[in-house]
Amino acid sequence: LLAAFYFATGGGLVTTTWEVCSAVPSETLPPDEANAFDTRCISRGDEVVCAHLQAFEDCPEYYERFDLDPPSNPKKRWLSGTSECDWFGIECDNQGHVMQISLPKNNLVGSLIKELALLDQVGMINLSDNELGNFLPSWQGWNQLKYLSLSHNMFEGTIPTEWQQLTNLSTLDLANNQISGLILLPNNWVELDTLILNSNSGLSIELSEQVGTLRKLETLDLQGSLIISDLPASMMDLTNLKDLNLAHCGLLGTVPTSLGNMASLVELQLQGNKFTGELPDNLWRLTDLEVLRLEGNQVWGRLSSDIGDLVKLKDLRLSNTLLDGYIPDEISNLQALERAHFALSYFKGKVPTDLCALRDSTLRELSADCSGSKKMKCQCCTLCCDRKDDTCSMPAERSRKRALEDMV
DSSP: OHHHHHHHTTTTOSTTOOSSSOSSOGGGSOGGGOOTTTTTEEEETTEEEEESSSOGGGOHHHHHHHTOOOOSSOOBOTTOSSOGGGBTTEEEOTTOOEEEEEOTTSOOOSOOOGGGGGOTTOOEEEOOSSOOEEEOOOOOOOTTOOEEEOOSSEEEEOOOGGGGGOTTOSEEEOOSSEEEEEEEOOTTOTTOOEEEOOSOTEEEEEOOGGGGGOTTOOEEEOTTSEEOSOOOGGGGGOTTOOEEEOTTSOOEEEOOGGGGGOTTOSEEEOTTSEEEEEOOGGGGGOTTOSEEEOTTSEEEEEOOGGGGGOTTOOEEEOOSSEEEEEOOGGGGGOTTOOEEEOOSSEEESBOOHHHHHGGGTTOOEEEEOOSSTTOOBOSSOSEEEETTTTEEEOOHHHHHHHHHHHHO
């Protein structure tokens, strides 16, 4: 089965072979594509990742150069005469069952074979950052599979309905593909703690009340998908959720108050939607938040002084909204703040002096509407914008400072 997988993913091709540890020696490739010591060992950077022969004693130059001891159990090229368990990227248990297939960033091409599921003891597959494509295989009966990452490839079509039976999945990462169609999150993925589907622009997702059954979920990243339903109230049952990314999902209405009940949230990204209305008061109870992104929505009202309670916040982006009034002085309580963006909104007055004081420590980026006819006062902004014509530029004094730094 692994040999079939190898040939299906381009391992046997001379011109586009795997980056490392294929059965095709790189001495058959053009010299600029060959790996150092590849007639005996395959290196990636400053690490030998597999041996062409049986022993690493065939690579004395490498170990002399880096003053290292050879590994006790070096991996081998694929299709070598050794056990499959010794091949690069393969891990087995003591009985010789394949448990892991890990070949990220290895120039895999072609498509995946559905027969791979016959390796029914496999618990982890990581084939991210390759050039795999075609349709996702209709794997079923893969009861031990817990970790599946196929991100940053070129898969297309829908997510197979058979995958609903992968009930032991804890991580599913399909980000940055060309997956499309409508999916309803299965309520039997009860072991799932990480679901990443971002950057699949043709994907539509319906979030039903059943999403609340995914109680172990810690990361939910649907950025760029079209969510065709309201956010269900049952999301407040996801008490372990730490990272929630629903950016650019076409969401309408007001920011749900249920989000304010997710006390474990560390990152909340809602930018680029169509939310309106005032921000819910309980949003400022999320005291573990480190990232809060609301830019590009039509939310309005004044920024609550309770924002000063989010003392762990590092990244705050409220630009391009209808928020108005003064930036509360309490925002200077956010001593960990690294980015703060208020530009192209309707804030007035001045940026608090104590917030500017953070420019000497943590705060690297600060933007406000400090240019144009209706400008705010900001003596420390790294970017000044004019809401009237939607333009932004670096303040003249900072531009001169950067120019002097570039000359040094």
